[in-house]
Amino acid sequence: MTSPDAPPAAADAALALRAFALWPAGFGGLWLRGPGPARDALVERLGSAVRLRRMPAHIDGERLHGGIDLAASLAAGRSVSRSGFLEEARGGVVIAPLAERITPALAGSVAQALDHAEPAERFGLVLLDDGAERDEMPPLSLTERVAFACDLGSAAPGDLASTALPAPLASPAEIPACSAAGLEALAAVSLALGVDSGRALRFAALTAGASARLDGRDFVQESDLAAAARLVLAPRATRLPPPPQDDADAEPPPPPPPPPESDADTPGDEEQEDNGTPDPDQLIEAAAAAIPPGLLEALADGRTRRGAGSGGGARHLSPLRGRPLAARQGLPRGGARLALIDTLRAAVPWQALRRTEGETHSGLRIMKDDVRVRRFEARSASVTIFAVDASGSAAFTRLAEAKGAVELLLAQAYVKRTEVALVAFRGQDAQLLLPPTRSLTRARRALTELPGGGGTPLAAGLSMVCTLGTGLARRGYTPLLVLLTDGRGNIALDGSTNRAAATEDALKAGRAIAAAGLAGVVIDISPRPRPEAAAVAAAMRARYVPLPQANATVLSKVIGALA
Known part of the structure; x- marks a missing residue:
């Protein structure tokens, strides 16, 4: 548990961490903003409960999905394959540092792996966002696939280091399901905040059930729905909720239906009365209070942006400098540089076919189609x-x-x-x-x-x-x-x-x-x-x-x- 004196951001981050530990593959992951000791403490605490794999910041497609092990192939004289990073991360949690710099192509590969993995092979994703500005953020294809977004800028390491993590669930069915009224209330909050993603609503329903499970209950109550609205829906808000209607203009609510006649009270009726129809207005207020201040100001100004950017000009391909991209087939002409490693990797699988029968020459045969050149992505001023x-x-x-x-x-x-x-x-x-x-x-x-x-x-x-x-x-x-x-x-x-x-x-x-x-x-x-x-x-x-x-x-x- 967190300290009772912990700030609300730290308490919500601790709740998100505990819910994620229940079912990492089902909740997708965590999006953590605010570099510092508090974020390191959260990741370290998560590592004590699940297996973590740190993804290199500049990983390429070959290392991500697997392919030819060049060194082993050259030593053995034959093609030797190796597993990819995503295959090695199955069943664990991937830590993605510098998530705001992940390229759209890399993000698409990771998102596809998250969507198409078998249930037993799925992995969770922790996005470490070091962006200094509110509009510097990881690609939308990744943030949409993780349930929780936490800003740890005001949290202290001690607020999270002692968080008690539950054991992972044996079956997702152990998470209590939201009632129809609870789902309607979450949908109303999603509509009021301009959250148009079906994944976000599903994550919110799962979060409400996880909150009830962590409190030792088998039913979802309004406090669980409020926690789901704060943790899942508020960080995804694209507009401010509308102001409440004036009570003088509002129509009076219909009278409640009469209670059913019964000779004796059913055990647990008082507990179920507390779990009545949730009030969407209260959930909207809870979600609006949890919107980060910087995002709230941006929403008020009408200038939110849903993508990363550094303020530079348009992106364009460059043969000499910029962010490295995947090599392409071609000859090193017009200033383009030879991608030697990629050229060797393309040639190795064909060596057995290119040698004639009885040939003892162990040299590497490289054809024109094997040659690869380097590519970079630069941003113009x-x-x-x-x-x-x-x-x-x-x-x-x-x-x-x-x-x-x-x-x-x-x-x-x-x-x-x-x-x-x-x-x-x-x-x-x-x-x-x-x-x-x-x-x-x-x-x-x-x-x-x-x-x-x-x-x-x-x-x-x-x-x-x-x-x-x-x-x-x-x-x-x-x-x-x-x-x-x-x-x-x-x-x-x-x-x-x-x-x-x-x-x-x-x-x-x-x-x-x-x-x-x-x-x-x-x-x-x-x-x-x-x-x-x-x-x-x-x-x-x-x-x-x-x-x-x-x-x-x-x-x-x-x-x-x-x-």
């Missing part, structure tokens, strides 16, 4: 291009917001691998005030004296960012266009002050941006959201974000969530 409407009486406010947002983003440039550029449009044309840079000093110097006032050449500004973004894309960058405007242009591309022509030119420039495939966001910072800015966003195929009370911090958060 991203460039955030600000296009700021510097015209009119509100120009100084908008420019101040843009200055602050540029400085905040540049402060994270080395971590996020981003650069920032700034285009201001006013008067008759647009001007590139800050070419793409990571230098905070250079940016501050360029931002010190930005001019403001005059007409609104919106079309000229969009044309300039389109030209700049297209050029950067050709050079291998990933541009993100951020347009700060109210959408009301009054200067056409020919310099005339014709508002209708200026609007049409702006929409044409926006459609050119969409045709070039440039991602963007239009931030409407007018006092009230206007249809003109929304129309420009639609032409650009960009996201429209009305922020009438925007400041530098809010702008940087919105742009960071979209980058």
